[in-house]
Amino acid sequence: MEQYGTRDMIVVFGLNQPATVEIMARTFHDGDPSYAGPLAGVALGLKSYHILELKDHIPAHVWEEQMGMHELEIEDEIWEKICQILKQARHE
Amino acid sequence: MLTGKKTIVFGERDEISATATSACLKAAGAEVVYENTACFV
Amino acid sequence: MGTHPVIKNFSYCLAQVPDLVRYGSKPRRDIARDQGLEEKISRSLRSYPEAVCYPPNQTFVGNLTPEELAKIPRPWFQSRGGPGGGEPEGIGRFGEIADQELFLALLNVADVLKPPLFQPDELYRVRLEQRLASHPLFGADTSPSPPPPQPAHSPLSTPHPTSLPIYHRQERYGWFHRDQRAEGVDDENLAAHHLLENLSTKASAALALKWLLHREDISANQVDFVISCGEEACGDRYQRGGGGMAKAIGQMCGCNQASGLDIKNFCAAPASALILAGAMVQSGLHERIVVVGGGSLAKLGMKFQAFLAEQMPILDDCLASLAFLVTADDGLSPIIRLEPGAVGKVPIGASGSEESVYRSYLLEPLSRLGLDFTDIDKFAPELQNPEIMERSGSGDVAKKNYRKIAAMAVLSQALEKKEMNSWIQTIGMPGFAPTQGHIPSAVPYLGHATEAIRGERIQRAMFLAKASIFLNRCTDLFDGVSFIIERNPQLGPLEKQSNRQL
Known part of the structure; x- marks a missing residue:
């Protein structure tokens, strides 16, 4: 972070557990919610995305090869929850 | 949206690996500066 | 006779070792940072009967089928009673759930070093030897050692500062040392916790192998080859991860006619080992091959934080082990x-x-x-x-x-x-x-x-x-x-x- 700065930096998850996604997304945006660890009270303001949210931005052939199976395996209910969590964490 | 972006990538072995996520991001013109695939087992 | 190798027999065992949870990788690292944590962990440990009752453990040792487990409502840790409502047993259809004292007894005989790695206080050494002598599978080849030269209650002289206390239900049974010999004393790979990890693999694997021999009703000498598929890394600074676990386990079980080696492939090592065992049998190289995997001390308490946070008992408190017998086609057993x-x-x-x-x-x-x-x-x-x-x-x-x-x-x-x-x-x-x-x-x-x-x-x-x-x-x-x-x-x-x- 010190090396690159936070401008033009985003976090991308391939994680499918809503609780984990929520903690990590909040930590990167607002600082560690448990006020422990190196990011306690450090609001980096980084926006987090799930890779499956970014489909429209990835070349189709690469997407098909890398994510075709992952799109199918995630359960609809969990996917909706993750989308909601990430939008909130990004303050959208 | 991804062109020129620096990305931090977290994956999980039994979900989506960071390698697969990075492959997509790189193909979209992003730079991956940190990547980790967790193994919780 | 057909040409396929078969899975002739199998065994599955657990050793519930709550007082070793503190030496799992995650608890050990966290305790080093937070002195009060060890006490919190101790308060959240399960009793042996609770671990025996636990439906996933009953499934692992074969008393419940996975289909029966699927019908038991969760949370499983609150479930009591065995299959059919009866009292669950530590002896399973596929092996046994050893209690901690039995495991320490196995650890004691697994230790071949002089001076020893595991040094129980004399009172407890005798107790552990008696415990093993009364075990149906280990009793026959256990001869209690001569009476201790010093009074039975004398504690050990001051142990090395890096030695690990070994407890069973709040009682300190003894110490586990690093390699104290001149050649090993400054080798970080031979620290007490590494060697406890490796010896725990050996001891738990031996339990599974003994059960396999018992279930198949063959003598240890009828095994030709042993493949170990654990994730431990045995060896010193010049050959960290060198191996030799298969023969260590075979030796402990008296497989004197067998040779053996270790297969490494992270979690997939048991599958890889079974395939190789099958191929060796099919080629005619060996007749009876045992694939055996001992438990992982490092992974005890890996998820303890979540259990403490939810005020639940720590459920990752068991070393698990398994063994399979791969032989030529018997016309009955499932083929690979x-x-x-x-x-x-x-x-x-x-x-x-x-x-x-x-x-x-x-x-x-x-x-x-x-x-x-x-x-x-x-x-x-x-x-x-x-x-x-x-x-x-x-x-x-x-x-x-x-x-x-x-x-x-x-x-x-x-x-x-x-x-x-x-x-x-x-x-x-x-x-x-x-x-x-x-x-x-x-x-x-x-x-x-x-x-x-x-x-x-x-x-x-x-x-x-x-x-x-x-x-x-x-x-x-x-x-x-x-x-x-x-x-x-x-x-x-x-x-x-x-x-x-x-």
């Missing part, structure tokens, strides 16, 4: 399909995407054998107990892997997306193995599958084991190994599909 192309592998070049990984080790073996998804009655992926995994935010590992298998079935047009969940119900099962790395990787179902095939409830099962080989920090690759077992063809085909109870 080993013809060319039958075994699933992930070529180095296929590791680029998960779909190509699954194509390699799931779709291709099926297609090469002329089988469809529907020809496999049960799939066994990673079978970690979800109750241990979910609370720490890791999710239900077995379920996640079934979703992947089903996604591949959809991609290969064997299934509709809307049928995924119901299909998983049919071909799947809940995870029931403790978080012990290599132990939960597909093979916990092998014993149940063998029984289900012998009982004509299923015809065929496929085992898919994963290996996070990228954890070696030398590659970013991922590995997968698969194999199929099926009803012995010499028994003829199963009469009616409808007889199968899935």
Whole structure:
């Protein structure tokens, strides 16, 4: 972070557990919610995305090869929850 | 949206690996500066 | 006689070792930072009867089938009573759930070093020896050592500062030392916690091997070769991870005619070892091969934080071990399909995407054998107990892997997306193995599958084991190994599909 700065930096998850996604997304945006660890009270303001949210931005052939199976395996209910969590964490 | 972006990538072995996520991001013109695939087992 | 190697027998054991949870990797690191934590952990440990009652443990040792476990409502840790409502037993159909004192007794005889690594106080040494002498499988070849030269109650002289106290129910039984000899004393690989990890693997594996010999009713001398598939790394600074565990385990069980070696492939090592054992039997190189895996001390208490946070007992408190006997075709036991192309592998070049990984080790073996998804009655992926995994935010590992298998079935047009969940119900099962790395990787179902095939409830099962080989920090690759077992063809085909109870 010190090396690159936070401008033009985003976090991308391939994680499918809503609780984990929520903690990590909040930590990167607002600082560690448990006020422990190196990011306690450090609001980096980084926006987090799930890779499956970014489909429209990835070349189709690469997407098909890398994510075709992952799109199918995630359960609809969990996917909706993750989308909601990430939008909130990004303050959208 | 991804062109020129620096990305931090977290994956999980039994979900989506960071390698697969990075492959997509790189193909979209992003730079991956940190990547980790967790193994919780 | 046919030409297929068979899974002739198997055993599964647990050793419930709550007082060793503190020496698991995660608790040990956290206790070093927070002195009060050890006490909190101690207050959250389970009793032996609680661990015995625990339905996933009963499933691991064969008293419940995975199908029966699936019907038991969660949380399982609050469940009491054995199958049929009776009192659950520490002795399982496939092996046993050893209590901590029995495990310490095994650890004591597993230790061959002079001066010893594990040094129980004299009173406890005698107690541990008596404990082992009264065990039905170990008693016969245990001769209690001569009476101690000093008074029975005298504690040890001051131990080395790095020695680990070994407790059983608040009582300190003794100490576990580093290698104290001149050559080992400054070798970081021979620290007490590393050697405790390795000796725990040996002791737990020996328990499974003894049960395997007992179940098959053969003498230890009838074993030709032993393959160990644990994840420990034995060796000193010049050969860290050198191995030798298979022969250490074989020696402890009296397999004096056997040679052996260790197979390393992270969690997929048991699957890889079974395939190699089958190939060696099929080639005629060896007649009776034992594949054995001991437990992982490092993974005890791996998820303890979640249990403390939820005021639950720490459920990852068991060392698990398993053993399989692979022999030439007996005309009865399930065969391992080993013809060319039958075994699933992930070529180095296929590791680029998960779909190509699954194509390699799931779709291709099926297609090469002329089988469809529907020809496999049960799939066994990673079978970690979800109750241990979910609370720490890791999710239900077995379920996640079934979703992947089903996604591949959809991609290969064997299934509709809307049928995924119901299909998983049919071909799947809940995870029931403790978080012990290599132990939960597909093979916990092998014993149940063998029984289900012998009982004509299923015809065929496929085992898919994963290996996070990228954890070696030398590659970013991922590995997968698969194999199929099926009803012995010499028994003829199963009469009616409808007889199968899935």
